[in-house]
Amino acid sequence: MASVADVELEMKRILSRDPSELFQAAWYLISTGGKRLRPRLLLSFNEVFGGDSERAIRAAASVELLHNFTLIHDDIMDKDETRHGVPTTHVKFGEPIAILAGDVLQSESQHEMARAVEGLPMRRAMAILESHAAITTDIARGQTLDMRSEVMDYREVGLRFYYGMIKLKTAVLFAHACWTGAYLAGASGKPASAARSFGLNLGMAFQMADDILGLVGDPQITGKPVGSDVRNGKKTLPILIAIKNLSGSDRVSLLEKLKARDPSAVDLIVKGGGIEQTRSFMLKFKTQAESALRSMPNGPALEEVRALLSSAVVREK
Amino acid sequence: MASVADVELEMKRILSRDPSELFQAAWYLISTGGKRLRPRLLLSFNEVFGGDSERAIRAAASVELLHNFTLIHDDIMDKDETRHGVPTTHVKFGEPIAILAGDVLQSESQHEMARAVEGLPMRRAMAILESHAAITTDIARGQTLDMRSEVMDYREVGLRFYYGMIKLKTAVLFAHACWTGAYLAGASGKPASAARSFGLNLGMAFQMADDILGLVGDPQITGKPVGSDVRNGKKTLPILIAIKNLSGSDRVSLLEKLKARDPSAVDLIVKGGGIEQTRSFMLKFKTQAESALRSMPNGPALEEVRALLSSAVVREK
Numbered sequence: 127m128a129s130v131a132d133v134e135l136e137m138k139r140i141l142s143r144d145p146s147e148l149f150q151a152a153w154y155l156i157s158t159g160g161k162r163l164r165p166r167l168l169l170s171f172n173e174v175f176g177g178d179s180e181r182a183i184r185a186a187a188s189v190e191l192l193h194n195f196t197l198i199h200d201d202i203m204d205k206d207e208t209r210h211g212v213p214t215t216h217v218k219f220g221e222p223i224a225i226l227a228g229d230v231l232q233s234e235s236q237h238e239m240a241r242a243v244e245g246l247p248m249r250r251a252m253a254i255l256e257s258h259a260a261i262t263t264d265i266a267r268g269q270t271l272d273m274r275s276e277v278m279d280y281r282e283v284g285l286r287f288y289y290g291m292i293k294l295k296t297a298v299l300f301a302h303a304c305w306t307g308a309y310l311a312g313a314s315g316k317p318a319s320a321a322r323s324f325g326l327n328l329g330m331a332f333q334m335a336d337d338i339l340g341l342v343g344d345p346q347i348t349g350k351p352v353g354s355d356v357r358n359g360k361k362t363l364p365i366l367i368a369i370k371n372l373s374g375s376d377r378v379s380l381l382e383k384l385k386a387r388d389p390s391a392v393d394l395i396v397k398g399g400g401i402e403q404t405r406s407f408m409l410k411f412k413t414q415a416e417s418a419l420r421s422m423p424n425g426p427a428l429e430e431v432r433a434l435l436s437s438a439v440v441r442e443k
Numbered sequence: 444m445a446s447v448a449d450v451e452l453e454m455k456r457i458l459s460r461d462p463s464e465l466f467q468a469a470w471y472l473i474s475t476g477g478k479r480l481r482p483r484l485l486l487s488f489n490e491v492f493g494g495d496s497e498r499a500i501r502a503a504a505s506v507e508l509l510h511n512f513t514l515i516h517d518d519i520m521d522k523d524e525t526r527h528g529v530p531t532t533h534v535k536f537g538e539p540i541a542i543l544a545g546d547v548l549q550s551e552s553q554h555e556m557a558r559a560v561e562g563l564p565m566r567r568a569m570a571i572l573e574s575h576a577a578i579t580t581d582i583a584r585g586q587t588l589d590m591r592s593e594v595m596d597y598r599e600v601g602l603r604f605y606y607g608m609i610k611l612k613t614a615v616l617f618a619h620a621c622w623t624g625a626y627l628a629g630a631s632g633k634p635a636s637a638a639r640s641f642g643l644n645l646g647m648a649f650q651m652a653d654d655i656l657g658l659v660g661d662p663q664i665t666g667k668p669v670g671s672d673v674r675n676g677k678k679t680l681p682i683l684i685a686i687k688n689l690s691g692s693d694r695v696s697l698l699e700k701l702k703a704r705d706p707s708a709v710d711l712i713v714k715g716g717g718i719e720q721t722r723s724f725m726l727k728f729k730t731q732a733e734s735a736l737r738s739m740p741n742g743p744a745l746e747e748v749r750a751l752l753s754s755a756v757v758r759e760k
Contacts, residue, residue, distance in 0.1 A: 148587040199546060203539035222520035222590060225542065226583040229516060229549065233579035236553050240573045248565045255572065256557045262550035266543040270465040273539060 128172075128179035128186075133165045136187040140234050151219040151227035152234075156194050158210040164299060165190045167328075167434055168307035171321050173427035177311025184242035185310055188235045188258065189303045195231035196265050196299075198224055203269070211349050232262060242310070250314075254306055261302050268295025275361040280369055280384055283361040289330075296336075297329025304328075320418045324431070327415035332438045334408035337362035338401055339443065341392050348443045353389030363407065365391075368398030412439050445489075445496035445503075450482045453504040457551050468536040468544035469551075473511050475527040481616060482507045484645075484751055485624035488638050490744035494628025501559035502627055505552045505575065506620045512548035513582050513616075515541055520586070528666050549579060559627070567631075571623055578619050585612025592678040597686055597701055600678040606647075613653075614646025621645075637735045641748070644732035649755045651725035654679035655718055656760065658709050664759045670706030680724065682708075685715030729756050 134156075141153045165186035172182035200206075201214040202224055208214060216224035239258045243251035271291040275283050304325030309318050339348055340355035341364055348354075355362050365384065372380055376394060383391035395401065415435055422428055451473075458470045482503035489499035517523075518531040519541055525531060533541035556575045560568035588608040592600050621642030626635050656665055657672035658681055665671075672679050682701065689697055693711060700708035712718065732752055739745055 143584075145584060145587045145591065147591065148583060199542050203542055223587065225516050225520055226586060228546075230580050230583045232546065232549055233576060233583070236576035237573060237580070240569060240576055244569060248568070251565070252557060252561060252568070256554060259550060259553035259557055263547050263554070266547045266550070267460075267462060267465060269543060270462045270540065274462065274464065 128169050128183050130162045130166055130169070130186075132179075132183045133162070133169070133186045133190060136183050136238075137191060140187065140191070140238060147219070147223060148226055148230060151215055151223045152230045154218060154227075155198055155209070155215050156190070158212050160194075160210065161437070162190060163332075163434060163438055164193055164303040167300065167325065167431065168303045170427050170430045170434065171304050171307030172311045174422055174425070174431065175308050175311035175313045175317065177307070181242050181246075181310050182307060184238055185254075185306050186303075188238040188242060189299070189306065191231045191235035191238065192258075192261065193299060195228045195235065196262070196269075198228040198231070200269065202228075203273075208349065246310075250309065254309060257302055257306070261299055264294045264298045268292070268298075271295070276359050278361070280361065280365065280381060283366060285363075285366060288361065288363055288366055292330060292333040293326070296333040297326045300329035300332065301325035317422065320421065324415045324418040324435075327411045327418065328435055328438055331408045331411035331415065331435075334363055334404050334411070335439050335441060337364055338404055338408075339441075341365075341395060342401060344442060351389070353392045356384060356389050356391045357387050359384075359387060364395050364400030364404045366400075367403045368395040368400035370398075371400070371403075372398040408439060445486050445500050447479045447483055447486070447503075449496075449500045450479070450486070450503045450507060453500050453555075454508060457504065457508070457555060464536070464540060465543055465547060468532055468540045469547045471535060471544075472515055472526070472532050473507070475529050477511075477527065478754070479507065480649075480751060480755060481510055481620040484617065484642065484748065485620045487744050487747045487751065488621050488624030489628045491739055491742070491748065492625050492628035492630045492634065494624070498559050498563075498627050499624060501555055502571075502623050503620075505555040505559060506616070506623065508548045508552035508555065509575075509578065510616060512545045512552065513579070513586075515545040515548070517586065519545075520590075525666065563627075567626065571626060574619055574623070578616055581611045581615045585609070585615075588612070593676050595678070597678065597682065597698060600683060602680075602683060605678065605680055605683055609647060609650040610643070613650040614643045617646035617649065618642035634739065637738065641732045641735040641752075644728045644735065645752055645755055648725045648728035648732065648752075651680055651721050651728070652756050652758060654681055655721055655725075656758075658682075658712060659718060661759060666760070668706070670709045673701060673706050673708045674704050676701075676704060681712050681717030681721045683717075684720045685712040685717035687715075688717070688720075689715040725756060 137156055141149050143149045168186040168189055169182050198215045201209060202216045202221060206214055207217050215227060236259065239255060243254050268291055272295055275291065301322045305318060305322035308321035340362060341353055343350065345352055351357065368380060380391055380394040412435060419428060419431065454473055458466050460466045485503040485506055486499050515532045518526060519533045519538060523531055524534050532544060553576065556572060560571050585608055589612055592608065618639045622635055622639035625638035630638065657679060658670055660667065662669055668674065685697060686694065697708060697711040729752060736745060736748065
């Protein structure tokens with residue numbers, strides 16, 4: 127059975143090239159860790175449907191390369207200086223090489239997916255490659271909406287905007303990973319759609335878990351300061367909910383604190399039910415993800431999928 | 444017969460999406476012009492071998508999207524503020540959106556090439572997609588070598604290093620465009636290799652023409668100051684040749700002026716035969732490109748290929 131260690135070896139193999147200053151930068155963020163949730167999900171769905179593990183390892187490596195490409199460019203755009211508790215790629219290697227390193231990961235991701243589908247029936251191969259080629263555009267659209275929201279007034283950002291943004295920014299890649307794992311193994315029609323739906327719902331829940339940690343996470347564990355999303359002017363779900371729920375002087379005071387990027391706004395967000403209601407929305411998405419698994423063949427692989435869902439939602443960092 | 448106007452319409456169609464701030468930025472550089480040499484070459488080679496023009500338009504759009512992606516990121520890395528006589532994408536839209544705009548062009552390029560090969564025999568489709576997916580990595584490798592050369596001493600950069608760098612940075616994309624045009628039309632074996640070889644030799648000659656313009660081009664036409672490559676510390680072929688040819692006080696003086704990024708170094712580069720010899724190397728590559736066409740079917744399409752080769756070499760900007 128294929129494991130995430132096989133995926134890491136495959137990524138290392140792909141990135142062992144010259145010029146070394148470029149490929150060391152491309153490998154660096156991957157080497158600092160990460161949960162590897164997307165490749166794990168791809169491998170597990172592939173196993174649920176009895177797929178070939180060599181193909182799945184390549185596809186999983188492709189998805190993780192793509193994910194790391196988006197993180198490297200995202201850190202440059204956000205001017206973030208640390209990730210996984212260590213300096214970001216552009217801080218360590220300089221911005222020009224970090225831009226190129228991201229570009230290379232995206233290129234190698236496409237190349238690796240093309241190798242993963244080699245020998246499949248043409249229509250299946252092309253369906254995977256077209257889905258994979260389109261993902262970066264979706265993520266970039268979500269990141270653009272995220273940036274747009276940063277300069278919007280808090281009262282202008284509605285829940286529909288928020289859901290559209292996190293779907294593109296976060297959930298589509300999870301959906302693509304789960305679907306690719308199942309589809310590579312020969313699943314189609316309803317089972318393949320169910321895998322995609324599972325990934326989409328998991329991704330929505332994953333982002334909400336992030337939103338909660340961005341306000342009330344333990345700084346010792348997350349590596350981020352208390353109320354970090356308030357400090358950065360982020361329009362996350364708990365904040366939007368609290369603004370909606372509060373009235374009178376509490377609401378005025380919350381909006382003032384948010385505008386001043388004052389982390390003590392967190393107390394009012396909690397008072398307005400922002401954390402509690404976000405948790406309840408998150409659990410709704412988790413339940414929807416679980417129900418997408420109902421008609422899938424039971425066994426250790428499906429158990430692993432369930433465990434990955436839990437770890438995406440119940441987490442401290 | 445397909446024309447470059449069809450390719451421009453196709454790119455415009457692909458990039459007419461929301462959010463507008465992202466896709467306007469992705470379209471902006473394309474809309475400011477450019478020679479469209481790569482898509483023109485692809486279309487012409489496709490016609491030489493009697494290919495389907497609808498596929499060729501998509502493939503040509505894909506190649507031009509990729510080229511513009513590399514230019515947008517390159518301008519960010521080099522901190523260039525103008526291109527085609529107008530502000531660069533990051534100057535006009537800010538760096539975060541410019542990074543994303545480049546990422547989107549790369550993503551749409553892959554997606555469009557997947558659509559271009561739909562319905563081809565599997566092995567032919569995959570050969571094109573794998574070649575296309577690998578190109579960005581090659582270009583990034585070339586750009587990395589270019590950056591490395593900027594901090595190297597002039598005397599450390601040899602001709603072999605220079606040739607390896609410009610092959611990756613510039614020539615492989617021309618080779619890929621020409622080969623793809625021919626291969627899409629059903630060419631394989633020797634004719635397909637000859638198209639690739641033509642593109643590679645054209646690309647080497649194209650870069651040398653750039654090197655000459657970067658020293659003695661007319662600032663009114665190129666939009667760059669006199670001796671701009673000297674000002675930027677670039678290690679271009681005329682400079683490397685002049686250092687090799689000069690001796691005594693001329694050589695000492697040239698190295699001093701280069702180190703000081705003094706554009707009057709151009710006079711010594713001319714004296715050392717840098718321009719003249721680069722022109723003669725360039726014409727050798729042009730002749731090699733022409734000889735790759737020998738066994739191809741004559742006609743207006745091959746005449747167009749020859750005209751494109753001339754325009755790549757004999758040009759004022």
